[in-house]
Amino acid sequence: MKRARDSRGEKDRISSLSDHLIHLIMSFLTAQEAVRTCILPKRWKNLWTTLPFLDFDLSKFEYEGEFYDSEPEFGEPEPQINKCMRFRDFVSTTLLLRQASELHTFRLSCREMSSSPMYNIFVRSCILYAVKHSPQVLNINFSIDCPLSLGIFTCGSLVDVSLYCRTSVHKIKAIKLPCLRRLYLKETYINQDFIDKLFSGSPVLEFLHLENCGTEFSTLNSQSLKYLEIQCYCWVDTTDKRMELINTPNLLSFCYSICPYAMGHNMHLQMQNLTSASINSYLPYNFRSNILIGVSNVQNLNLSGEEIKALLENELSNCPEFSNLKDLSVDGLCLICHSNLLAYFLNHCPNLEELSLHHRDCFSPEKVHGNVELLKITPFKGKRLEKVEVKFVGAGKHFPRVMRYLQDITEESGAQINVTSLYDSYRGIDILE
Numbered sequence: 001m002k003r004a005r006d007s008r009g010e011k012d013r014i015s016s017l018s019d020h021l022i023h024l025i026m027s028f029l030t031a032q033e034a035v036r037t038c039i040l041p042k043r044w045k046n047l048w049t050t051l052p053f054l055d056f057d058l059s060k061f062e063y064e065g066e067f068y069d070s071e072p073e074f075g076e077p078e079p080q081i082n083k084c085m086r087f088r089d090f091v092s093t094t095l096l097l098r099q100a101s102e103l104h105t106f107r108l109s110c111r112e113m114s115s116s117p118m119y120n121i122f123v124r125s126c127i128l129y130a131v132k133h134s135p136q137v138l139n140i141n142f143s144i145d146c147p148l149s150l151g152i153f154t155c156g157s158l159v160d161v162s163l164y165c166r167t168s169v170h171k172i173k174a175i176k177l178p179c180l181r182r183l184y185l186k187e188t189y190i191n192q193d194f195i196d197k198l199f200s201g202s203p204v205l206e207f208l209h210l211e212n213c214g215t216e217f218s219t220l221n222s223q224s225l226k227y228l229e230i231q232c233y234c235w236v237d238t239t240d241k242r243m244e245l246i247n248t249p250n251l252l253s254f255c256y257s258i259c260p261y262a263m264g265h266n267m268h269l270q271m272q273n274l275t276s277a278s279i280n281s282y283l284p285y286n287f288r289s290n291i292l293i294g295v296s297n298v299q300n301l302n303l304s305g306e307e308i309k310a311l312l313e314n315e316l317s318n319c320p321e322f323s324n325l326k327d328l329s330v331d332g333l334c335l336i337c338h339s340n341l342l343a344y345f346l347n348h349c350p351n352l353e354e355l356s357l358h359h360r361d362c363f364s365p366e367k368v369h370g371n372v373e374l375l376k377i378t379p380f381k382g383k384r385l386e387k388v389e390v391k392f393v394g395a396g397k398h399f400p401r402v403m404r405y406l407q408d409i410t411e412e413s414g415a416q417i418n419v420t421s422l423y424d425s426y427r428g429i430d431i432l433e
Contacts, residue, residue: 027053106130115144175201191216269294296320304331331358385415
């Protein structure tokens with residue numbers, strides 16, 4: 001058997017690898033880069049035609065600036081039109097010349113394309129091609145008006161699906177995804193009917209990410225979910241629907257960015273096995289959410305957001321015991337104005353070992369609402385605290401008060417305090433004066 005050699009007569013070890021291993025190497029390339037390997041020695045000439053990993057990304061697409069005899073789309077510069085057309089032709093030709101073998105991964109990213117019948121047909125044909133070849137991983141990213149009822153939600157081979165598409169899935173008739181374990185949806189507008197069909201038709205779904213997918217659903221029930229991320233930044237009240245119940249008894253990790261028009265008052269979280277939670281709060285004062293009760297079993301908790309103070313104040317009268325909590329991160333509180341509020345919450349975390357605080361100065365002195373001032377608050381004495389990390393944002397003059405506060409809460413445990421200043425102006429300040 002003839003050995004492949006390079007120009008110096010040395011053995012070409014890469015070319016001697018099996019097709020499977022070379023395909024794995026080529027999986028790190030875009031489709032355009034993979035096709036270019038055909039100019040390498042004969043061994044590589046047709047390898048790209050059986051590549052099970054196809055990555056078409058318009059933002060990374062290289063072309064020589066050829067011009068087409070066509071009118072530019074409204075508001076879009078002619079060079080961009082030329083690039084989009086060349087990209088469309090490249091993808092179509094690649095799929096046409098590719099051998100009829102199954103796909104493992106298909107990725108199409110073309111958000112720069114404008115919405116037009118020509119590009120709509122192109123995106124539809126790409127999705128239909130991908131679904132026909134039984135991929136395990138499907139990643140679609142576009143901004144044009146194209147329906148997703150093209151077999152995606154009945155493709156039984158899919159394990160991992162990511163859809164970043166400004167379109168609706170309200171009219172999906174059926175969902176049959178027996179192998180699906182991970183689903184990422186962004187700006188893909190869903191409703192209660194879709195949610196119900198999703199969990200009934202995806203029995204092994206473990207990871208779900210919903211980002212700006214609308215608020216047209218009120219309940220979420222799943223026995224299989226282990227990781228749930230919901231981000232909804234809805235600042236206009238456009239629907240009567242509110243998130244009222246999340247019933248995921250086997251959930252391990254929960255990330256939730258809350259806004260007032262995405263969830264209902266007294267929302268219930270049923271997550272008995274939850275170990276980690278991250279809550280990013282944009283709820284106003286007097287908006288009762290019961291969110292802390294729902295995550296009170298966690299070992300790791302991150303609280304952040306512009307209105308984290310309001311979240312803590314709203315839950316004061318019904319604050320649960322966080323007996324399992326060992327690692328707490330709080331981002332957004334002023335440790336000068338809200339030290340009592342934080343102390344009250346910390347007193348419900350008796351087994352806390354690590355505390356991370358991101359201090360932000362108030363622009364003006366604030367008075368806490370509700371009954372915070374009326375509470376008899378015992379200073380927090382973290383007996384099990386081992387480490388306190390503090391990031392400091394604001395006027396350097398408050399360093400001494402913040403440090404004294406930190407020394408008070410670590411007095412009994414002797415925990416190590418690490419302070420990071422995010423402004424050069426803090427350098428040289430004696431924070432213990």
